[in-house]
Amino acid sequence: MMFDFDRELAERYGVFTSYRSHAYPSHIEYYGEDPTVEFDRLLDHYAGPESSVLDIGCGAGQTLCRLAPDVKLIRGITLGEDLFQATRMRIEHLKLSNAQILYGDVKDPTVVQQLPENAFDLAFSRRGPLLNEHLVRTLRQTAIFIQEVVSNSDGYPLGELFGRRYYPPDPASDQALLLHRYADYGFVPVSCKEYYYEEFFRDSEHLEAFLLQVGPMLTPWMLPQTQPRKPYDPASDRPALDLYVCYNTTPQGVRVLRQRKILVLRRALAR
Numbered sequence: 001m002m003f004d005f006d007r008e009l010a011e012r013y014g015v016f017t018s019y020r021s022h023a024y025p026s027h028i029e030y031y032g033e034d035p036t037v038e039f040d041r042l043l044d045h046y047a048g049p050e051s052s053v054l055d056i057g058c059g060a061g062q063t064l065c066r067l068a069p070d071v072k073l074i075r076g077i078t079l080g081e082d083l084f085q086a087t088r089m090r091i092e093h094l095k096l097s098n099a100q101i102l103y104g105d106v107k108d109p110t111v112v113q114q115l116p117e118n119a120f121d122l123a124f125s126r127r128g129p130l131l132n133e134h135l136v137r138t139l140r141q142t143a144i145f146i147q148e149v150v151s152n153s154d155g156y157p158l159g160e161l162f163g164r165r166y167y168p169p170d171p172a173s174d175q176a177l178l179l180h181r182y183a184d185y186g187f188v189p190v191s192c193k194e195y196y197y198e199e200f201f202r203d204s205e206h207l208e209a210f211l212l213q214v215g216p217m218l219t220p221w222m223l224p225q226t227q228p229r230k231p232y233d234p235a236s237d238r239p240a241l242d243l244y245v246c247y248n249t250t251p252q253g254v255r256v257l258r259q260r261k262i263l264v265l266r267r268a269l270a271r
Helices: 006-017 035-046 062-070 081-094 156-161 174-184 204-213 234-248
Strands: 027-029 052-056 073-078 099-103 120-126 139-149 187-201 253-267
Touching (some): 035 062, 035 139, 062 073, 062 081, 081 099, 139 174, 156 253, 174 187, 174 253, 187 204, 204 253, 234 253
Parallel strands (some): 052 073
Antiparallel strands (some): 027 187, 187 253
């Protein structure tokens, strides 16, 4: 059950931050495992009563506050005044004495310097920022890092029809790029799981509301690109939306292909 202060955030950020709003899909078909459930399972598996945990890009604090009663200490970083205040209020409402929140950009070394070195044995990013060299110094040698990635295949047919994606798809794998980057930080993979599922919307107006709320849906977020990051524009994009709806309407609604990847990494043992 959402707190009252979540309602405005739900309308502003919607499913991009795990809130349900008027733009939320009317139906989701996973055909297998739900990546959201799997991410929670992994957190519960690796977190314990003595764990010190870092939530990288904690949004409005849903996961941070869910995990807090089961760990020794949890700290979150979020960028966005609304989300920061929502997390702070949620922590106070639940009386979580072991949860702390830091406001700022994880790419800013002056922000990350406020975190202690060698302090966390579990870190995670749920559709949030990537691990970087500033954050690495806060992790212990035995640390586990879990990341849910919104990959470049997410919504690809939709983005390609709107002229926002490469055709053919870029041959470079976002997973390979991530693993290479994290290897430079001394992390090696434990597991890499990929999930394809479909979301359904009632009609073109419903899908349009979703695209207006979730701006990054149409453009890649990780790989180098020549095309600009351009959110949905009703004035110029409505013909493309109508064409997509024409060819992707099913008995369940307008279909949109989604994809997630969940990576679990550990720090390589020192030799």
